Amino acid sequence: HVQLVESGGDSAQAGGSLxxxxxxxxxxKWKYCMGWFRQPPGKDVEGVASIDYDDSTSYLESVEGRxxxxxxxANDTLFLQMNSxxxxxxxxxxxxxxxxxxxxxxxxxxxxGAGWYGRGTxxxxx
Numbered sequence: 001h002v003q004l005v006e007s008g009g010d011s012a013q014a015g016g017s018l019x020x021x022x023x024x025x026x027x028x029k030w031k032y033c034m035g036w037f038r039q040p041p042g043k044d045v046e047g048v049a050s051i052d053y054d055d056s057t058s059y060l061e062s063v064e065g066r067x068x069x070x071x072x073x074a075n076d077t078l079f080l081q082m083n084s085x086x087x088x089x090x091x092x093x094x095x096x097x098x099x100x101x102x103x104x105x106x107x108x109x110x111x112x113g114a115g116w117y118g119r120g121t122x123x124x125x126x
Contacts, residue, residue, distance in 0.1 A: 002026040002097045002116040004078075009093060009121030016085050020121050022078040022095030033103035035069055036080045037112065038123075040091035047105025048093070049080060058104045062088070085125045092120040 008020035024034075035050035049069035050058045057069050068081040078095050098115030100107040 002032070004095050004097060004116060004118035006093065006095055006118045006121040009123045011124045011126065012085050014086055014125055016125075017081070017083045018085065018123060019079060019081045020093055020123065022080075022118060024076055024078060024095075024097065032097040032115070033100040033108060033111075034071070034078055034095065034097045035103075035105060035108045036078075036093055036095050037105065037109050037117075038089075038091040038093045040088065043091075045109055047107075047109040050103045050105050050108045051078070052103035056103070060105050082123070085123075087125050090123055090125045093123055094118050094120040 003026045005023045012018050031053035033050055033052055036048045037045055038048050039045045048060050049067055051069045066084045071078045094117045096108055096112050096117035098108055098111040100111050
C-alpha cells in the first residue's frame with residue numbers, strides 16, 4: 001500500500017509558475033510508474049506527466065516544454081514544476097503510483113484504479 005499527499009496548489013496568473021509536491025510513503029519497495037494527472041473543471045481526467053523508476057519522463061503534448069516532473073529520490077517526493085502557465089492548466093492535480101507496462105501519462109490515468117493516488121491539490125490560472 002502507498003500513501004500520496006499533494007501540496008503546493010495555488011492561484012497564479014497566466015504566464016506564471018507554480019511547483020506542486022507529492023510526498024510518498026508506505027510500501028515503496030516496488031518499481032512504480034509515478035506522475036501527475038489533472039481534472040480541469042467540467043472536463044475528463046487527463047494524464048499530465050509520468051516518471052519511471054529509471055527517471056525517464058513523458059508528458060502530455062500540451063505541457064511539453066513547460067512542465068517538468070522530478071523526484072528527490074525514488075518513491076520519496078515527487079514534484080511538478082509548471083512554467084508559462086495557461087488558464088487551461090487549471091484543475092485538481094493528483095499524483096499517482098501505478099504498475100504499467102510502459103510508463104506514460106495515458107497509462108498512468110488508465111491504471112490509476114489499480115494503483116494509488118492522492119486527494120489532489122487545486123491549481124487555478126487566470
